[in-house]
Every structure is written in structure tokens, then in C-alpha cells.
Amino acid sequence: MFNSKEEFIQAFSEKLRTTIGKEVETATEQDAYRSLGALVKDHINKNWLQTNQQYEKEQPKQVYYFSMEFLIGRLLGNNLLNLQMLSIVREGLTDLGFSLADLEEVENDAGLGNGGLGRLAACFLDSLASVGLPGHGHGIRYRYGMFDQKLIDGYQVELPDPWLSEPYVWEVRRPEDAVEVRFGGYVDTGVTPEGQLTFEHKNYEQVRAVPYDVPVVGYQNETVHTLRLWSAEATQDDTLALAYKQSMSGNYLTHKRSLEETSDFLYPDDSHEEGKRLRLKQEYFLVSAGVQSVLRSFERMELPLSSFPEKIALHINDTHPVLVIPELMRALIDERGMSWEDAWEITQSSVSYTNHTTLREALETWPIGLVRELLPRLYMIIEEINERFCQSLWKQGPGDFDRIAQLAIIADGQVKMAHLAIVGSHSVNGVAKLHTEILKSREMKKFYDVFPKRFTNKTNGITHRRWLVHTNQPLADQITEAIGDHWITQPERLQDLLAKKDDSAFLDQLGKVKQQNKQQLAAFIKDVTDITVDTQSMFDVHIKRLHGYKRQLLNALHIMYLYHELKSNPSFEMTPRTFIFAAKAAPSYYFAKKVIKLITTIADVVNDDSDIQGLMKVVFLPNYSVSMAEKIIPGTDVSEQISTASKEASGTGNMKLMMNGALTLGTMDGANVEIHDLVGDDAIYTFGLSSEEVLHYAHHGGYSARKVYDSDARVRRTVDQLVHYSPFSKGSTEFQDLYDSLITYNDEYFVLKDFANYIATQQRIGYDYLQKRDWNMKSLINIAHSGKFASDLTIQQYASQIWNIQPVNIVR
Incomplete structure (x- = not known):
């Protein structure tokens, strides 16, 4: 469509005049978006017509x-990528005083x-x-x-x-x-x-x-x-x-x-x-x-x-x-x-x-x-x-x-x-x-x-072009420089990256790309929530629909446990963490909405406590969407995939995060099992009951949340903070229903049963994160094997x- 930046500038300026009736100098971002969309659509329409005509004939x-x-x-950025126009359009818009990233934000x-x-x-x-x-x-x-x-x-x-x-x-x-x-x-x-x-x-x-x-x-x-x-x-x-x-x-x-x-x-x-x-x-x-x-x-x-x-x-x-x-x-x-x-x-x-x-x-x-x-x-x-x-x-x-x-x-x-x-x-x-x-x-x-x-x-499967090439261009560029660009149409070729797993310079660059993405994510968090996060901390991310079996509650209870330890135990050590949540609860799903209230309450307490500044922050990003996921995923260190084993059919967030170099913290559930089979024990962090154990409890009984509560002081102390006077409940009955779901109604999703194992696994992650070269190598192993989950192959x-x-x- 455009053989050069100059051709694009000429075509765009003309489309702005004929579509909006403005010159570049007076056009708003909304004007520029509409004109660019119309220009791209003109080219798409020709191929669209040709495709339909050929299908009718053959x-x-x-x-x-x-x-x-x-x-x-x-669709703007994705269409430009697929039409091979991304670089020319980005450069041309810059010369005209616009930013392609800003125009993408105009699109709902x-x-x-x-x-x-x-x-x-x-x-x-x-x-x-x-x-x-x-x-x-x-x-x-x-x-x-x-x-x-x-x-x-x-x-x-x-x-x-x-x-x-x-x-x-x-x-x-x-x-x-x-x-x-x-x-x-x-x-x-x-x-x-x-x-x-x-x-x-x-x-x-x-x-x-x-x-x-x-x-x-x-x-x-x-x-x-x-x-x-x-x-x-x-x-x-x-x-x-x-x-x-x-x-x-x-x-x-x-x-x-x-x-x-x-x-x-x-x-x-x-x-x-x-x-x-x-x-x-x-x-x-x-x-x-x-x-x-x-x-x-x-x-x-x-x-x-x-x-x-x-x-x-x-x-x-x-x-x-x-x-x-x-x-x-x-x-x-x-x-x-x-x-x-x-x-x-x-x-x-x-x-x-x-x-x-x-x-x-x-x-x-x-x-x-x-x-x-x-x-x-x-x-x-x-x-x-x-x-x-x-x-x-x-x-x-x-x-x-x-x-x-x-x-x-x-x-x-x-x-x-x-x-x-x-x-x-x-x-x-x-x-x-x-x-x-x-x-x-x-x-x-x-x-x-x-x-x-x-x-x-x-x-x-997931489309690796959307979730890696477009969403994380710095990482995509590094991959292409290392192994060529064949992987973009042949995602299984990402395995060629395994030849780089002992290359210190490549691993260091991988860490730099992740750090660059974390800085961009931190800026987004600041813009949306006015919370300043430490980009040197470990970004622990839990982004998905809010549901009992996806166990955002387990993650929240762990943060409450960490907060208590940091406040009461001077010798307690932990790797600094930023916990990032994004999720919508169905309007009539009372339990899920209570979990959101708990997470936001924890965030208020933790983020306002000067005693633990530099050690922990908690962020809940409202109105989760595809475009928000595209901002979060490249900057993620740890991918929370902690559903009750046997309950998650597959998951695709786990694949997107893996593809962008995050390490999975997960149960052996859904596609986590296949991720584990690909990357091995050392490049994934698994914990918790197996699906067989969960299904056995479901069919035969035998699980007592009360026994776990009575026998583990950490569980008891953490859960009690939901209803006893604490920085989170402040003596109210706000979280009584969450407490009852765990104790009175016997913890349907085995949150307490997996709690101790989750704590131990998180401690191991915290230690491993400090071993930067090894961590980057594990990240590379995940990226290299993620092509297995490309939707091109699935389809x-x-x-x-x-x-x-x-x-x-x-x-x-």
C-alpha cells in the first residue's frame, strides 16, 4: 500500500482532508485515528473483496x-502489523506530530x-x-x-x-x-x-x-x-x-x-x-x-x-x-x-x-x-x-x-x-x-x-503475533535478531532460542528488555491508580476473571500473611514484591465482589504503611480488558495460575504470560500441566493438590478446612484477620462471608489446604528471583517452548x- 514513509504521509494527509475536512496542523487525535482507520480500511477492502470472490469461484x-x-x-495496531505497515505508519505519524501509540488509545x-x-x-x-x-x-x-x-x-x-x-x-x-x-x-x-x-x-x-x-x-x-x-x-x-x-x-x-x-x-x-x-x-x-x-x-x-x-x-x-x-x-x-x-x-x-x-x-x-x-x-x-x-x-x-x-x-x-x-x-x-x-x-x-x-x-492456543510481536516489540526484535524472523510464521521455530540459554550476553539483554517493560507498566500503574511501584521489585501478576476456583482469595491471604510477618517479625526476610491484580466479577456474583473489596482493602493498608515501604505494594487495576492485558503482560515476572486443580479447563493467560517470559506459579491444572511438560521442573513453580486428589475429595469427602485451621497457626492467624480486629477488618463484619466460605462451608476450592504449600513455593520464587542469570535462563526456556501454544498450530x-x-x- 505504501512503499515509503513519504507515500504514507501524502496518502494520510489527503484522507484527512477528504474524510474529516481538516489539515494535519488542525487535526485532533480523534481526527487522525478516524482518517488512519479509513485509509487502512480502503486497503483491507480490496483484499476482502478478492478473498470473497475467490472463495465463491473455487x-x-x-x-x-x-x-x-x-x-x-x-484492531488498529494488529491490522497494521498484519498488513506490514507498522513501521512506515509509526514513522510517518511521528513526522506529522502524532504518536501511533496515542492513536491506538483512541480506539475503544x-x-x-x-x-x-x-x-x-x-x-x-x-x-x-x-x-x-x-x-x-x-x-x-x-x-x-x-x-x-x-x-x-x-x-x-x-x-x-x-x-x-x-x-x-x-x-x-x-x-x-x-x-x-x-x-x-x-x-x-x-x-x-x-x-x-x-x-x-x-x-x-x-x-x-x-x-x-x-x-x-x-x-x-x-x-x-x-x-x-x-x-x-x-x-x-x-x-x-x-x-x-x-x-x-x-x-x-x-x-x-x-x-x-x-x-x-x-x-x-x-x-x-x-x-x-x-x-x-x-x-x-x-x-x-x-x-x-x-x-x-x-x-x-x-x-x-x-x-x-x-x-x-x-x-x-x-x-x-x-x-x-x-x-x-x-x-x-x-x-x-x-x-x-x-x-x-x-x-x-x-x-x-x-x-x-x-x-x-x-x-x-x-x-x-x-x-x-x-x-x-x-x-x-x-x-x-x-x-x-x-x-x-x-x-x-x-x-x-x-x-x-x-x-x-x-x-x-x-x-x-x-x-x-x-x-x-x-x-x-x-x-x-x-x-x-x-x-x-x-x-x-x-x-x-x-x-x-x-x-x-x-x-x-494464542496468536503469537498479537501477544508477542505487537504487544512486546522489544522482545520480538531481540528474538528476531537472534534466530531470524521465520518464527513469526512458524512459531515452533521459537525453540531455536534454546541455543542461547547459556549465552550470558543474550540473557542479560533479556533481563534489560523485561526491565524496560516493567518501567512502562509502572508508568501505566501510576497513571491509572496514582500508586508508585518499585520496578526493581518482583512483579507478581494475577489477571483473569474473578471466580472462586481461580483463587484470587488465596493470593490475597498470602499477602495478608506477608504483611503480618513483616510487621511482627523483625528477622523476616522477603524479596520485594509488587502484587498486581486485574479482574471483573460478574455483577450478581456476591462472593467475587467481596474478594475485590478485600484486595483493595489490603492495598490501602499495605501501600499506606511507611514501615514496609520498599518491600511490598499491592495494585488493583480497574476495568480489565484486552488492551490492558497488552500493557501488563510484557512487564510480568511471575504469572499466577493458581486455580483449584481440575477446575480450570485450560487457560490462555498462562500461555500469553509464558510467551512474554514470565515464570508460572501454578497448580497442575489445565494447560499448566502441558507447560510443565515442556519446560521441566526447574522453569515452572508448581504447588498444591493434584487434580486426582481434588476429585477424590469431591467424590468421597474427607477434607476438613476446620482441621487445617486448627493445626496450622499461620492459617489460623491469617484467616482470623478477616473477622477479628485487624488492619484489614477493623472490627467490622465486612469479610465475614469470606471467612464463612473457608471455615463454615468447608472451603470449596481448597484454599486453606494449599495455603502452606503456596507460602513455601512463594518463598522459593523470592530466592530464585535474586539469581538473575538463572532467572533469565528460565524465562528464555519458557519463551522458547511457548510456540507450542500458538493458535496457528491449534487451528x-x-x-x-x-x-x-x-x-x-x-x-x-
């Missing part, structure tokens, strides 16, 4: 990735996700485009993200996240591709003269789904794929008709909002009936719009329906989009006259499913009454799927009522979405070796016994082993 098999979340973050993080599941989906789309595998995403264009997290007196307060308050530079509205999605009403069943059943949906509420397409740019190739985001929009006819149907009891705007609320919020609160209804409505809205769109694309090929699985793969990211299965059945049977048997063969052959949890309570279910009321035709189809599946189980083991009840899709008044996903797909994968083995041997053992060939493992496994799609070379 008709390769394509995958459509359905997910309720796509945590794509900011897209409010399309919450955690690892959504970031995984974003990484997968990036890798599909970068390795040239035909694939696209289907999601929802939420008007508001999860929420904007504020801390007021240490408490989390949720405010709306209006990420679309400014026009989103990267999206293209496609009203010509809008479809209708129907809710409620009833189904009228009839019979044709030939004896074929017919199903007519009547008296339904209709919502118009309008797609907004976001380009997904491949790395230094001509490939541009599509993330199609669906927005619920009401036409004037829709709202007037609804008002009339309700006897003109409300006004136009009220009815318009009732139709459009479907795409308002990511994960509406489902602790009440209306929230549950809206959440299910969202799931079907995504699925119905997406399936209709995919069928339209397929039918343009003018091929028989029987060839659908040869051209289309539909992948569901967790159970939220599992209604793809009955919706595809509905579209094939009701709208295209296909028989049940043929439609079922097509559906099963096309759909694959990723499971993301080992937590039984997290497996999604919906009340029968709600599904039947909101989705009457789909409920009929789900009932039929369940009936036929249960009949097949009966043939395998007549009279085994318990087994059939445990495997049924509809049971105990609930529709079990994971069961529907397994029965209606041809592939079910876990996201780490340990996770998949737990699914097969415990959580889904009975299904594994029925479908042993259906279960596979695909360990999660190629999905492509060859699940989706059966082949790369396509886009030629302009």
Missing part, C-alpha cells in the same frame, strides 16, 4: 465459528466478550486468516460490553460500557443481508395430501437481524475473512404492528426498544426470570441469523443440499450456540422439505462442539417451559432428538433407566445443552489434555462410553482433524 469448504463472545480488543476495546472463551475465538479467527484456512465468525454486535468497572471505596461498581459511542471504524453494515428471527407464538401442525407432516409457525414476535461485518486480516498474505456480528433492529412496520397487536397500549419507542434489546448487553443478568428469557433469546438470535446466512451462502453454490457437509463446517464455541443443531434441522425440514433422517445426517456431519468447563454447575440448562414458550418449533425438534436418542440407548441396554435418565437431553424439567451438543455433533473436544481426560473419565464418561470416537483434545489441528478444510492461497 468453492472450498469453509468453517463458520459460532461464539457468544469475540474478545478482539483494538470492542465490547464483544468477557474472558478466555472470547479471546480464544478472536485468536482462532486471526490464525484462520493468517494460515489461509477458509473460516469466518458469527457473533452478536452488543451495544454495550460486559460493563465498565469502577472502584468506589474499594467496591466494584458496574457502569454501562458504551463502546459504540463513537462510530466503529472497522465495521460495514450489510442491511441487504438482514434476516428475520422469530420468537414465541405457536406451531400449527398439518399433513400434506402425500402424508407428509407440515409445521407452520404462527402469532410469533419477529426481530430483524442486521449483520455488521468486521474484516479479519491475515498476516502478510492477501486473505481477509469476516467476523459477522448480528444486531437486533426493528423496522417501523415491526414496531407499529406490535403496538397494534397490543391494542395500542404502548408507544412506538417502547415497542421498538423491546425488539432491539436482544443485542443490547453481553450476558444479561440471569438471576431473574426476565434475564433468563433475554439470555436464551440472545442465543437463538445469534444461531438463527447465522444459520440462515450460512444456508444462503451455500445455496449460491447451486449444489444439492446433501453436499452441505462437504462445503460447510459449523463449530459451536461452548454450549451457548448449541441451538445451531435444532435450528439447522428446522431450516432443512420445514423450509426445504427434507426428511428427518437426511436432515439429521447433514446436521451431525456439519456440527462440531468445543467444551470449555469441568464444572458441572456451569453446564448450561434451560427450563422446559421457557424453551417451549420462546422457541416452540425448536422445542419440538429437541424433543424428537431426545426421543430418538433415548430409544437408541434403550436398544443398547433395555431396562437401564438410570443410564438413559443421566444421558437424556431433556430431564428433570430442564433441557441440557451440553447433552444436545454431544448428541447432535460429530466431534466434541476439550481444550487441554487434562481437561479432555477429565471429561472422558468423569464428567462425561457415560457419553464417552456411547461415543468413544467422538471425543478429542485440542489444547487452546491447523482443528482444520485437519475436525473440520476437514484446506488452505487457500488468495492471489490478487
